[in-house]
Amino acid sequence: MLETELYYCPYCGEQAEAVLDLSGGDQTYIEDCEVCCRPIVFTLQIDGHEWMLDVHSENE
Ligand SMILES: [Zn+2]
Numbered sequence: 001m002l003e004t005e006l007y008y009c010p011y012c013g014e015q016a017e018a019v020l021d022l023s024g025g026d027q028t029y030i031e032d033c034e035v036c037c038r039p040i041v042f043t044l045q046i047d048g049h050e051w052m053l054d055v056h057s058e059n060e
Helices: none
Strands: 002-008 015-021 027-032 039-047 050-057
Touching: 002 050, 015 050
Parallel strands: none
Antiparallel strands: 002 015, 027 039, 039 050
């Protein structure tokens, strides 16, 4: 199951959309910002039908 979630880049503040694969369970992954190309760390936590996306910079 795919969901989309808006987030703000922790470096440049640009708004972007993440596509989340909720069937993969809890996951942490890194994707570069499309605007400033810096590595954003995404932490996805899934609990039943509830899920939460945390976005932070790599050195936090
Ligand atoms: Zn950025």
